[in-house]
Amino acid sequence: MATGVSILKPLGYQKSKHCGYCKQKHGSCSYYMSCDSMRVDHYQELMDRGWRRSGTTYYKPDLPRSCCPHYTIRLKASDFKAKKEHRSAINKLNDYVIGPEYKRKAAMLCPQSRDVKRQKRDHFDVVDAVHKAEYERLPKPVGKKSGESIVPAHKLEVNLEADSCTKEKHDVMLRYQTQIHKDPEWRWSEASFTRFLCNGLDRKVLKVRGKAMKLGSHHMCYRLDGKLVAVGVLDLLPHAVSSVYLLYDPEYQDWDWGKISALHEIALALEKGYEYYYMGYYIHSCTKMRYKGRFEPSYVLDPESLEWNPLDDDFRKMLDERKYVSLSGDRRTEPDPRRSRQDSGLPATGIRTESLTVEEEKHSKRADIEVDSEPSEPDDTEVPEGSLFDYNIPGVLNKSEVEKLNLGLMKLLVRTSLIDLEDLRGWEEWQVDDSGTIKGIAAELIAATGPKLLEDTALALF
Helix, strand or coil: CCCCCEEECCCEEEEECCCCCCCCCCCCEEEEEEEEECCHHHHHHHHCCCCEEECCEEEEECHHHCCCCCEEEEEEHHHCECCHHHHHHHHHHHHHHHCHHHHHHHHHHCCCCHHHHHHHHHCCCHHHHHHCCECCCCCCCECCCCCCECCCCCCEEEEEEECCCCHHHHHHHHHHHHHHCCCCHHHCCHHHHHHHHCCCCCCEEEEECCEEEEEEEEEEEEEECCEEEEEEEEEEECCEEEEEEEEECHHHCCCCHHHHHHHHHHHHHHHHCCCEEEEEEECCCCHHHHHHHHCECEEEECCCCCCEEECCHHHHHHHHHCCCCCHHHHHHHCCCCCCCCCCCCCCCCCCCCCCCCHHHHHHHCCCCCCCCCCCCCHHHEECCCCCHHHCCCCCCCCHHHHHCCCHHHCEEEECCEEEEHHHCCCCCCCCCCCCCCHHHHHHHHHHHHCHHHHCCEEECCC
């Protein structure tokens, strides 16, 4: 079978009976598919159309029909402006790792000029901050009299590793889920851990603009004195670092791992040229998810036009008043004097100040932050009948738009071979809105995932 092809299963639509965020019974709605071999460029396209993945399941929320609408949020790494809470989180960890004794002796042996000290005090460099206490990068000055190397109080190591399941990682996951989220131990076997957080996108290294760029799914592992204390699950894409999940050892929950890991991931995007940092979904109706909007300037994806709009005070006010907001939809019904500002270097107005509400202040200091939850189990869903085109879901191509595409470019996986859909008998007679035919199945997939997935994509019916 040809390599470099995304093998997609047929599209499904589900309405969960319960919501994991507001705990109400009407729940969320989304459509989903599974894929065991997703190309990284295809997933980049999917994320920019509102999709996310959980293991090998890919899903896109149906925002108007959901009790807690999920908005895709991203940040241009080079524009990031750290707040006091972010600086405090990384400085607290660095001070603990380095220790006062090392700091005192290093200042004597390697003194810094006043200008350097002033620059570091007045300007926060996220890349310097996240590497400041890492053991391999920390200077080891030698005492003039003793001749001994001065070492920090603790040894901090941060490494990007394969997204594989190891006993070390599984043990941290088990403690995290049972103690922080109060899950039963039986739910998180090694098989569950692997399905949920391992074996994601295929890893590869490409040379882009003369620099080696890692792509695919990885684990950012944080070790303190040789012990694994936290793991960030990441997808590295052509133009993005995407945060999938974060887990940590509850013994070290006093550290603000949510902020610390995000700063490391933003720094990774800056250093390696990924450009954007995706934090998953922003759920305004869930107070514990609003911390994502504190990384500024952030932008949210318009569910209808797929444009990026600044998450500023104006947008937050709209979300306070109504759950579902689409600025492009508003412009179609009532002209809005506020022009949509895409994140192409134009400044965002109305960016929030340092102040927080009482509820947000409480949750911004908590280590047990919420992350995107995986789709509901099949036995907890209601699947509507008919064609996807009957439901008018934002961000999905309509029937007439799909009919203009050459769906025959897609392949069909038959055992280990790929054949062109247009070569199937009856292809020309089938209709795109007949979900009982292969053409109808392919049409729904492309309508939801976008026309760029027409090439190098195959449909697997079994």
